[in-house]
Amino acid sequence: MILEVADLTVSFVTESGDVSAVDGVNLDLDAGEIVGVVGESGCGKSVTAMSLAGLLPRSARVSGSVRLRGTELIGAREPELRRVRGKEIAYIFQEPMTSLNPVLTVGRQIGEVLQEHERLSRKQVRQRAVELLSLVGIPSPANRVDNYPHQLSGGMRQRVMIAMAVACNPTVLVADEPTTALDVTAQAGILDVLRNLRDRLGTSVLIITHDLGVIADIADRVVVMYAGRVVEQAPVVELFAHPHHHYTDGLLKASPTPGRHAGTDRLQEIPGLVPVLTRQPDACTFADRCPAADQKCRGSAPPLTASSGSQAHLAACWHPTRQEAKR
């Protein structure tokens, strides 16, 4: 395993008391693997991503373990983390315009990353920047390298962000909603770039998204999060074909998918609201919205366990959908 996250727990100190954002998340990422983390706003997916390289603000209390090739990162000192960021774990975020500096050319910005971690001459830096722009599919990279961010479209800016992120050939690329701010036509291109990086450089990719379509397109394995916990984890085809957790099932049925709703005129809803948690209860956090919930679900938290069928398919549910069908 390249990256192993074990029992990661994050809470924030706020005026209205502590807020639990992530509760005991386990997650791993193999070499050259693309893992998708999916969930709705507030489920803790971004906080999980940010905590990997220590990007959370000081108000966050983080515990548990994040191991990168066996090296523990939780509690690591700042100089150690600085070496890891960019060189080992790199990030791209949702909004490329606010992540880029408007007064520097894209070549300069890519150059900054290179110089932070590698000793290169100015000429080498420029040449490397052009190579990187070409790697992420920017046409005529030798000209684009001198462009300012405002001269590029949203999709092109996100490509520049990816070029910066992979400048030092990181082991892990964390992409937090990389296509959410883009049009579908640009989105398809960005997903292709990420796939291409994995294929050509062997980069492991952790992609965070709320969009099941994106997951279906790119992920090898999927982790579903709800209210700070991992509720289900499975290889992508298996997850979509046989969701075990009722939340996953509901999410799939609620997503508009061309063709699937032929003959019906309604989408399935998930009743109720995502809970805001000041303290994680010893109960299933989905119980209040779940069609299969009973006393057991409200009295103790289900552990994330393998199903009878496959060791790779885990779900945290006392009454998984499959067993229900058998009854």
Next chain:
Amino acid sequence: MTNALELDGLRMHFGPVRAVDGVSLTIPRGGVTALVGESGSGKSTVGRCVVRLLKPTGGVVRIGGVDVTRLSRRELRPHRAEVSIVFQDPAGSLDPRMLVGDVVAEPLRLAGGSRLSRRARQQRVSEALAEVGLRDEVARRYPHELSGGQRQRVSIARALISSPALLIADEPTSALDVSVQASVLNLLADLQRDIGFACLFITHNLAAVEYLADQIAVMYLGKLMETGSREQIFARPAHPYTQALLAAAPVADPVRQRAQQKVLLGDDMPSALDPPSGCVFRTRCPLAFEKCALEVPPPVRIGDGEAACHLVQADGTRPDVRTGAHG
């Protein structure tokens, strides 16, 4: 019978920027038309012209048969109740200092409903809230106390309280989570069926309108590329842009999504300041040829709709952007 909405050659130019450049569209009473396009296509500007938040620079807007294109604010007032709009961001379109009850009642007050007694107004507000599935007590809350989905329900209640014949819904679910999005889409569909208002549903997401719209209009760079029934647009899209848009939207099904042949458009929509000559889509169209740069393609009747493409012919001949075949 008069139509709920008629647009005839609608133009909205902002100085040299041709945001909307000759859009013609008809929505019959009780009909639902989806206006689909990427960001920058001009689709929201069309909506703003219809509710006359903007004064069009050319063409005609008729609401219920009445030409409202050039009416002054005063002249417009009696027609305001005829058409309402729901915006994308419910947090930004509800006054944070007004109680929800006052927000919802405001259209009544503006429509000269001051003759309505306080009691009668309250009665109408609770009816409107009940219609959108909110409890009466919500009227005494402030918008910030509600969730995103609840706020959008408040926007819908406000829009419908004046019993408009036409509702403009401008990306009403794009800011919402998947599970909440489903319930708001269902609500709109139910209300539309029960009350029977006509609706112009503006969205970037084709999948969201599959079971909601009767008609679909696809817009690109200020112009309509294709119109047709929902069935035809999904099953037999004629215009290369419609085909590309459908192919680009990822399907939440890994098996289908990965089997699907991708069409990559290159992600730069040209500027509306300097749109391409001839067909505005030609710079991104994989099938473009000489004629496309020289002549603006006129809309051609195909099936139950129209497509503006030189490769589409009235005998049903249409291009296929995936195979690159002309016809």
